[in-house]
Amino acid sequence: MTAMxxxxxxxxxxxxxxxxxxxxxxxxxxxxxxxxxxxVVLSGPSGTGKSSILKMxxxxxxxxxxxxxxxxxxxxxxxxxxxxxQVLSVRRSTIGYVSQFLRAVPRxxxxxxxxxxxxxxxxxxxxxxxxxxxxxxSLNIPERLWALPPSTFSGGEQQRVNIARGFISNLPILLLDxxxxxxxxANRAVVVDLIDEKKRAGVAMVAIVHDDxxxxxxxxxxxxxxxxxxxx
Amino acid sequence: MVENQKAGQxxxxxxxxxxxxxxxxxxxxxxxxxSFALYPGEVLAIVxxxxxxxxxxxxLLSAQLAPSAGRVSYRMRDGVMRDLAALGEAERRFLFxxxxxxxxxxxxxxxxxxxxxxxxxxxxxxxxxxxxYGRIRDTASSWLERVEIDIGRIDDAPRTYSxxxxxxxQIARNLVTEPRLVFMDEPTGGLxxxxxxxxxxxxxxxxxxxxxxAIVVTHDLAVARLLSHRVMVMKxxxxxxxxxxxxxxxxPREPYTQLLVSSILPA
Numbered sequence: 323m324t325a326m327x328x329x330x331x332x333x334x335x336x337x338x339x340x341x342x343x344x345x346x347x348x349x350x351x352x353x354x355x356x357x358x359x360x361x362v363v364l365s366g367p368s369g370t371g372k373s374s375i376l377k378m379x380x381x382x383x384x385x386x387x388x389x390x391x392x393x394x395x396x397x398x399x400x401x402x403x404x405x406x407x408q409v410l411s412v413r414r415s416t417i418g419y420v421s422q423f424l425r426a427v428p429r430x431x432x433x434x435x436x437x438x439x440x441x442x443x444x445x446x447x448x449x450x451x452x453x454x455x456x457x458x459x460s461l462n463i464p465e466r467l468w469a470l471p472p473s474t475f476s477g478g479e480q481q482r483v484n485i486a487r488g489f490i491s492n493l494p495i496l497l498l499d500x501x502x503x504x505x506x507x508a509n510r511a512v513v514v515d516l517i518d519e520k521k522r523a524g525v526a527m528v529a530i531v532h533d534d535x536x537x538x539x540x541x542x543x544x545x546x547x548x549x550x551x552x553x554x
Numbered sequence: 555m556v557e558n559q560k561a562g563q564x565x566x567x568x569x570x571x572x573x574x575x576x577x578x579x580x581x582x583x584x585x586x587x588x589s590f591a592l593y594p595g596e597v598l599a600i601v602x603x604x605x606x607x608x609x610x611x612x613x614l615l616s617a618q619l620a621p622s623a624g625r626v627s628y629r630m631r632d633g634v635m636r637d638l639a640a641l642g643e644a645e646r647r648f649l650f651x652x653x654x655x656x657x658x659x660x661x662x663x664x665x666x667x668x669x670x671x672x673x674x675x676x677x678x679x680x681x682x683x684x685x686x687y688g689r690i691r692d693t694a695s696s697w698l699e700r701v702e703i704d705i706g707r708i709d710d711a712p713r714t715y716s717x718x719x720x721x722x723x724q725i726a727r728n729l730v731t732e733p734r735l736v737f738m739d740e741p742t743g744g745l746x747x748x749x750x751x752x753x754x755x756x757x758x759x760x761x762x763x764x765x766x767x768a769i770v771v772t773h774d775l776a777v778a779r780l781l782s783h784r785v786m787v788m789k790x791x792x793x794x795x796x797x798x799x800x801x802x803x804x805x806p807r808e809p810y811t812q813l814l815v816s817s818i819l820p821a
Contacts, residue, residue, distance in 0.1 A: 338812070377805075428751045
């Protein structure tokens with residue numbers, strides 16, 4: 323088996339205790355796999371659980387049943403049952419997550435925010451910053467902003483910083499939650515190029531994109547999430 | 555979310571192990587049957603409201619309080635796991651002076667308020683046998699720099715410092731001996747929000763640079779999110795929910811945790 327991600331019958335239900343224990347089934351029977359170098363796009367109207375599936379693959383949402391098999395350091399690990407330390411290890415060396423929103427750390431310069439994932443994995447600071455700079459340049463973040471913390475930036479700039487931070491790593495799996503949502507055409511094209519580059523490097527990706535044109539450009543396969551809609 | 559973890563890279567043995575820890579005061583159970591393992595470089599947050607038993611647990615874990623039942627073991631620098639209750643006086647002193655740090659909510663409890671900042675930091679070094687004045691002073695000043703205290707204030711006593719500076723000085727005093735484990739009791743409690751942000755950012759960087767393990771008691775979920783890898787939620791002396799920090803905060807399971815998470819006021 324070479325699949326990077328292999329999900330079998332995963333399911334998720336929220337129990338809202340503050341609303342009298344209402345059960346909110348989100349998804350069930352989620353099954354699909356992603357091979358290296360492949361970009362799978364999750365499709366379906368909002369509210370069908372696309373983001374929840376992405377969060378389950380990242381270990382951010384707990385999985386109530388089934389299996390989330392991730393190829394991690396040469397072996398398959400089931401994230402649905404993994405220990406917190408294992409999930410952290412998977413996030414450090416296997417799975418990256420690019421969300422729409424940057425959770426900014428106060429006071430850290432943009433260039434360091436972007437370089438951090440490389441440094442954590444042992445790259446030299448100078449080399450990491452160099453790569454961070456070239457990504458920021460290609461995403462049209464002017465050099466005079468690099469030394470400032472991104473918390474002061476506009477929404478679109480923050481999103482591009484986040485994309486740079488997500489794409490700088492050499493992780494074999496990337497999860498993309500609407501990476502192009504509020505970008506202009508030029509920057510959308512840059513992101514499409516970055517995704518292509520990752521494909522050539524053998525990275526397995528799962529993406530959510532609402533823009534039909536972008537979906538067309540990046541998707542190798544589309545998984546329709548409505549078929550996983552949990553019966554309420 | 556803390557993303558730069560060094561935990562677990564080659565450290566597969568727990569640093570600290572709590573097994574069935576309980577503490578009762580007469581009929582009141584302040585802490586019931588708490589068990590967990592902490593690994594080197596891992597930051598664990600203990601959250602819960604006042605009276606939930608967080609501080610009692612921290613005191614049990616740091617051997618300041620004897621448990622009514624259960625035990626805490628710690629891996630000493632020679633790699634041997636030792637039951638804290640069975641340590642000799644010299645070994646306990648070694649832990650408190652060198653291998654552990656303890657950051658109090660009230661800096662006045664962790665500092666000597668009437669002696670200079672330099673002496674506060676240097677004292678921990680002298681306790682482990684440093685005796686060269688120049689080296690002690692150099693090390694103390696480099697630590698003051700790391701916690702962003704102006705070197706010009708090195709000879710001033712912390713009672714002349716602001717709350718945020720006192721807390722940073724307390725951190726420098728604790729970290730100067732390069733401990734492997736730091737206990738923190740509400741480290742940002744009582745500080746202004748802007749001062750808190752600066753302190754959190756500083757702590758986050760120090761913890762990841764030094765590969766420290768830490769156990770942080772806080773009622774502030776934002777502090778837990780920024781600093782910790784894992785969270786334990788306490789209520790009525792029991793641990794009711796535990797897991798990865800972002801998992802527990804973004805997908806809380808227990809009614810009480812859901813209440814805590816939903817009670818955060820948006821900024």
